[in-house]
Amino acid sequence: MEKTAALNASFTSYSLSFNKILTPKNSMAAVSFLASFSPRIHSLSSPFPSLSIKPKRPTNTFQVRSVAAPTEDVAGFDDMVSGKQRKYYMLGGKGGVGKTSCAASLAVKFANNGHHTLVVSTDPAHSLSDSFAQDLTGGMLVPVEGPDFPLFALEINPEKAREEFRDAAKNNGVTGVKDFMDGMGLGMLAEQLGELKLGELLDTPPPGLDEAIAISKVMQFLDSPQYSKFTRIVFDTAPTGHTLRLLSLPDFLDASIGKILKLREKIASATSAIKSVFGQEETRQNAADKLEQLRERMVKVRDLFRDTDSTEFVIVTIPTVMAVSESSRFRASLSKENVPVRRLIVNQILPPSAFDCKFCAVKRKMRALDMIRNDPELSSLKLIQSPLVDMEIRGVPALKFMGDFVWK
Numbered sequence: 001m002e003k004t005a006a007l008n009a010s011f012t013s014y015s016l017s018f019n020k021i022l023t024p025k026n027s028m029a030a031v032s033f034l035a036s037f038s039p040r041i042h043s044l045s046s047p048f049p050s051l052s053i054k055p056k057r058p059t060n061t062f063q064v065r066s067v068a069a070p071t072e073d074v075a076g077f078d079d080m081v082s083g084k085q086r087k088y089y090m091l092g093g094k095g096g097v098g099k100t101s102c103a104a105s106l107a108v109k110f111a112n113n114g115h116h117t118l119v120v121s122t123d124p125a126h127s128l129s130d131s132f133a134q135d136l137t138g139g140m141l142v143p144v145e146g147p148d149f150p151l152f153a154l155e156i157n158p159e160k161a162r163e164e165f166r167d168a169a170k171n172n173g174v175t176g177v178k179d180f181m182d183g184m185g186l187g188m189l190a191e192q193l194g195e196l197k198l199g200e201l202l203d204t205p206p207p208g209l210d211e212a213i214a215i216s217k218v219m220q221f222l223d224s225p226q227y228s229k230f231t232r233i234v235f236d237t238a239p240t241g242h243t244l245r246l247l248s249l250p251d252f253l254d255a256s257i258g259k260i261l262k263l264r265e266k267i268a269s270a271t272s273a274i275k276s277v278f279g280q281e282e283t284r285q286n287a288a289d290k291l292e293q294l295r296e297r298m299v300k301v302r303d304l305f306r307d308t309d310s311t312e313f314v315i316v317t318i319p320t321v322m323a324v325s326e327s328s329r330f331r332a333s334l335s336k337e338n339v340p341v342r343r344l345i346v347n348q349i350l351p352p353s354a355f356d357c358k359f360c361a362v363k364r365k366m367r368a369l370d371m372i373r374n375d376p377e378l379s380s381l382k383l384i385q386s387p388l389v390d391m392e393i394r395g396v397p398a399l400k401f402m403g404d405f406v407w408k
């Protein structure tokens with residue numbers, strides 16, 4: 001209760017600081033700009049109620065145009081929130097563009113609209129705790145205080161996992177690895193890999209362990225009753241490269257497991273007579289069955305990433321040439337993986353001001369939005385423009401504020 005009061009107080013002080021820098025003249029411009037994103041911001045932010053505030057037509061330097069025809073087919077938040085069937089939203093992009101803020105604000109908005117929501121961070125450098133201004137660390141489900149309906153957070157901690165994995169393998173061999181994996185919620189993988197004695201090979205963690213841990217969590221979402229109540233699952237993903245590895249891992253493992261299975265079959269046909277004499281035939285078959293099960297689960301996760309009915313990847317970027325170029329390449333890679341992408345958030349757009357300094361005027365002239373409109377990978381996405389605000393977006397009230405202008 002006290003904590004919520006403190007959060008509200010901090011948000012109120014934010015609003016004051018946001019309003020403080022505005023004079024009647026430039027506040028008109030800023031509020032009109034925000035109003036062009038959301039009528040709710042319009043009413044929230046007007047520091048001078050006596051002035052009548054109308055959304056202003058966008059200027060030439062900063063055009064808030066609607067995007068090309070195909071994007072207009074993409075529905076808004078009403079569509080994202082409707083239905084109780086589970087949906088997954090993954091938010092990703094270049095480092096520092098505002099992925100966590102956008103993911104956390106979406107999670108808050110889902111929860112406030114009556115969804116049991118889970119927000120998961122697969123970024124090794126987690127910032128969910130910072131974003132919610134609450135301690136959400138620990139690698140397990142933690143309730144988030146503040147939203148109207150239950151919201152839980154989960155920070156998957158691959159860095160710690162990697163260290164523990166190394167220690168477990170060093171100190172206790174296969175049993176240690178198995179215990180460790182059990183502790184990480186990777187029991188199923190441990191069981192399936194353990195009998196193949198892969199643990200012995202894993203004295204150093206394999207490349208891709210971070211992604212494997214994240215994938216194992218996705219498997220839990222699919223199967224475990226503990227997660228069955230969640231109807232919206234929002235992923236705050238790691239910067240681009242890591243996320244692409246995560247998305248391609250199921251395919252990679254599927255292919256590798258397929259190869260292992262084939263190899264095993266060949267060896268088996270050559271040695272089965274001898275093995276059966278020594279009574280090992282059953283174990284071998286058992287292990288092969290389990291590998292096959294693992295493969296099937298990987299296929300399930302892979303299909304989930306590509307399921308247009310339940311999954312959507314939202315790219316977050318900022319209005320700079322470098323960020324837009326990376327987003328374009330990212331979209332191309334996601335298309336190659338057949339991952340559904342419909343929306344592009346351009347975050348931290350400088351709002352108009354009547355008193356531009358030279359620096360702001362130059363910044364505003366950047367041609368990133370035009371680049372997006374002409375980019376073959378990005379122009380077909382629904383463009384969501386999110387203004388740069390004069391505060392750090394921290395805590396549930398601030399995330400709700402952001403969610404109201406980003407998710408409409």
Ligand SMILES: Nc1ncnc2c1ncn2[C@@H]1O[C@H](COP(=O)(O)OP(=O)(O)OP(=O)(O)O)[C@@H](O)[C@H]1O
Nearest residue numbers: 095096097098099100101127348387388389392393
């Ligand atoms: N629209 C905005 N206006 C003002 N500040 C913003 C906005 N969006 C994000 N920020 C701030 O930018 C910083 C980085 O945001 P965030 O942590 O969401 O980015 P990220 O892409 O998740 O970063 P990382 O890649 O490091 O995880 C934070 O301090 C956040 O409060």
